[in-house]
Amino acid sequence: MLSTGALRAHLLAARLAGPVATSREESLRSYRLxxxxxxxVLIGLDPEWTWEQRDLIGLMADRCGxxxxxxxxxxxxxIDxxxxLVALDAFAxxxxxxxxxxxPVLVGTGHPHRLLGFYAALADAMSAAxxxxxxxxxxxxxxxxxRFGLRTCTLDYVRRVALVRAPGAARPGSATGAHTHSPLPVRTALAAAAEAGGPLPELVIGDHGWVCGAGQLGFEAIGLADTDDPALFVGEAEGRVSVVVPVDDAVRSAYYRPLARYVLNRACLSQ
Structure with missing residues (x-):
């Protein structure tokens, strides 16, 4: 089993935590918006409280470091x-x-190029369970x-992880997907599940709009978020998102494998 100390060292070496690639300018812009x-930037969340930029800086200092x-x-x-590590334990x-x-669970990502493997490992283990x-x-x-206008995409699944594809993208089932923060994909998936008579997910796992969109609709949602994604942490603070793991969400996909192993070991789902 990957120890906490080894994972901490990996987080810092891979720049998943510690000084990360996300700039302070990017984060402050997100907080202003x-x-x-x-x-x-709300990505599907309708905040109940009033959040000024100074409030968001305080929240992100508390939740991310x-x-x-x-x-x-x-x-x-x-990112501290x-x-x-504390959030990964709660996530697990x-x-x-x-x-x-x-x-029943629903897994989806707006970062398929980076995070597909992480979520697929969780989906595989939960299916086996x-x-x-x-x-x-x-x-x-x-x-x-x-900001460039209307983009028509299609919803697809790779290893039971949902993602969206732009027109003319690779064939269904391939690992190529579009980056998106939108909550519309999860709303589309949940509406289709409801119209089909269920089952509906008891847990939604993902990032961006997958977490905020599901949490806003009352589904338990957990996920990963970077320092320029305040909506997930606001959702957690207001009680509509169960767990958010602060982590850089755009490093090499292989760097997330130890996180998946750690989560599955703690959840007693390792195979």
Whole structure:
């Protein structure tokens, strides 16, 4: 089993935590947009509380370990590896609880190029434990509004992990997918599952809009988030997201494998 110390060292060496690639400028821009309730940054969450930029800086300092000083406006953001480890333990506990009751789960990502392997390992292990890993609305059209205009995508599943594909992208079932923060894919999947008479997921695992979109609709949701994704941490603070793991979400895909092994070992789902 990967020890906590070994995982901490890996987090720092791979820059999953510690000084990360996400800049302070990027994060502060996201906090400003969130405070203005820009839907591109809310990613499916409808906050109940009023969040000013200073509130978000305080929240992200508490949950991630970024600087709490609003006068720090440049440089690399920092994620405290201890906070990542604590959150990974809680993340694993939610997966273990779902596996123990063989709950249906839905897994999806807006970062397929980086995180598909991480989520696929979880989906495989939960399926082996008796959970139904849902794949509703495969091939359905999803119209996502971006700053470049309307982008029409299709919902697909790779190793039971949902992602979206842009028009003309690789064939269904291949690992190539589009990067998105939108909550529309999870809303599409959940609506299709409901229209088909269920089952509905008792746990949604993912990132970006998959977590916020599901949590806003009342589904238990857990996931990963970077320092420029305040919506997930606000959802956690307000009680609509169960667990958020602070981690850089755009490093090499292979660097997430030790995290998957650690989570599955703690959840007693290693094969």
């Amino acid at each position: 969130f405070a203005a309730r820009d839907p591109r 970024v600087s709490a000083d609003p006068k720090v406006v440049s440089g690399h953001d920092v 590896p201890e906070r990542t 506990d939610r997966i273990a609880a779902a596996a123990a009751r063989r709950a 008796g959970c139904t890993v849902l794949t509703p609305s495969q091939g359905h059209r999803v119209d996502i509004t971006t």
